[in-house]
Amino acid sequence: MNVNIKGASASGQQRIRLTDSRRRQLSYIGIGEEDLALMHDQQALFRSITNEVVDELYERLLQEPELAAIIQKHSTLDRLKETQRWYFQSLTDGLIDEPFIARRIHIGGIHSRIGLTTNWYLGTYMLYLDLATRRIKQAEPANWTAIVLALTKMFNFDSQLVLEAYEEGEKGKIQQLADEKEHMLVRINSAVQELTTMIAELNDSSRSMSETALHTADLQRSSNEHVQELHRQVHDIGELGSTMKEVSDQTHLIGLNASIEAARAGDEGRGFAVVANEIRKLAANSKQSLDVIQSKLGSIYKSLAQVENGSKQTLQLAVGQAASSQELSAFIQMIDKVAQELEQLQTQQSK
Numbered sequence: 324m325n326v327n328i329k330g331a332s333a334s335g336q337q338r339i340r341l342t343d344s345r346r347r348q349l350s351y352i353g354i355g356e357e358d359l360a361l362m363h364d365q366q367a368l369f370r371s372i373t374n375e376v377v378d379e380l381y382e383r384l385l386q387e388p389e390l391a392a393i394i395q396k397h398s399t400l401d402r403l404k405e406t407q408r409w410y411f412q413s414l415t416d417g418l419i420d421e422p423f424i425a426r427r428i429h430i431g432g433i434h435s436r437i438g439l440t441t442n443w444y445l446g447t448y449m450l451y452l453d454l455a456t457r458r459i460k461q462a463e464p465a466n467w468t469a470i471v472l473a474l475t476k477m478f479n480f481d482s483q484l485v486l487e488a489y490e491e492g493e494k495g496k497i498q499q500l501a502d503e504k505e506h507m508l509v510r511i512n513s514a515v516q517e518l519t520t521m522i523a524e525l526n527d528s529s530r531s532m533s534e535t536a537l538h539t540a541d542l543q544r545s546s547n548e549h550v551q552e553l554h555r556q557v558h559d560i561g562e563l564g565s566t567m568k569e570v571s572d573q574t575h576l577i578g579l580n581a582s583i584e585a586a587r588a589g590d591e592g593r594g595f596a597v598v599a600n601e602i603r604k605l606a607a608n609s610k611q612s613l614d615v616i617q618s619k620l621g622s623i624y625k626s627l628a629q630v631e632n633g634s635k636q637t638l639q640l641a642v643g644q645a646a647s648s649q650e651l652s653a654f655i656q657m658i659d660k661v662a663q664e665l666e667q668l669q670t671q672q673s674k
Contacts, residue, residue, distance in 0.1 A: 338363075340420040349419065352480055358473040363417025365463075365470055370412060372458040377407045379454050380447075390443060397437045411455075414477050427481055431488025441489055448478045560620060574602060 338359040339349060349355075381404060384390045394403060410430075416423075434444055452475060459474075460467040582600060 336360075336417075338418050340418070341424075342421075345424065348483070349480065352476055352483075354419070354476045354480060358476055359417045359419065361469060361473050362415045362477065366412070366415040368459065368462055368470075369415050372455070372462065373408050373411050375458060376411060376451070376454045377404050380407065380451060383450060384447070387443075390439075393437060393439055411451075414474065419480075424484060427484040428488045428491075431485035432491065434485070435489045441486065444485055444489075445482055448482050452478055577602065 338356050339346065339354075341349065381400060385394070385400075394400065431444075452471075455474060456467075456471050459470050463470060
């Protein structure tokens with residue numbers, strides 16, 4: 324609700340058109356209708372000194388590197404001077420209403436966003452007042468104190484509005500940080516939940532893989548031992564074949580000797596010659612069979628050697644897989660620990 328402060332200027336114009344809270348704020352500062360009427364009467368004076376005050380103001384501001392950097396980054400000197408000339412002369416409009424306040428708060432918000440700190444902003448009001456006071460005193464030596472007092476009240480009110488804008492800006496930043504923190508906590512919580520699920524699945528898979536790898540390694544180790552045992556048995560068979568070949572050679576030699584002796588005996592040795600000839604045939608057949616056996620055993624040796632080599636490689640892979648599974652299990656446990664710490668952090672941050 325807009326409430327007009329009772330009391331008007333000599334012309335009868337109501338110059339303060341504000342809500343109750345703003346009216347109390349002005350009353351506390353001491354700004355009344357008569358102050359606004361007095362400032363309105365000084366429009367010509369303010370127009371005459373505006374350029375000098377604004378030029379000297381920016382001359383002083385540009386001597387501060389921090390302020391000069393902000394000016395160069397966010398605007399131009401000509402634009403800022405034009406805005407400042409408008410502001411200085413608006414102090415003599417003789418009216419304070421809601422649009423008046425809204426413009427001040429808007430300007431204060433802009434200065435807050437560009438990084439102009441309150442110490443520089445409020446300090447500029449004092450510099451402004453000093454520059455204006457010297458020129459007002461020269462132009463109105465008889466009435467300068469009343470004008471400067473009214474101007475001081477206006478600057479004071481504007482500085483309060485600026486602080487409101489800064490406070491709103493800070494609240495907005497704090498709320499933004501709070502929202503970002505809340506969003507981060509939600510994302511952390513979601514990530515922790517997903518990570519926990521993945522850890523559980525990985526843990527089961529890792530355990531199953533580890534058990535399978537260990538079982539595979541055991542089976543492969545047992546198969547390798549069987550292959551080695553078979554290799555030894557084939558070797559024994561080979562040695563037995565060598566012995567049998569020696570026997571066959573001896574039998575053939577005996578048969579040959581018997582045939583020679585039978586031939587010497589003539590007709591009396593004919594029957595013995597038949598037996599000796601059969602012995603030689605048997606020895607020859609045995610030798611051929613043993614040669615085939617030796618050839619087969621040679622092929623078996625080669626095959627066994629290849630199987631044994633493959634078995635050894637498979638065993639090494641199985642052992643390596645088992646070791647990798649154990650490392651994976653340890654890594655999963657580490658991730659699980661990190662997930663628990665993240666969950667604890669998320670719980671602490673949400674308090």
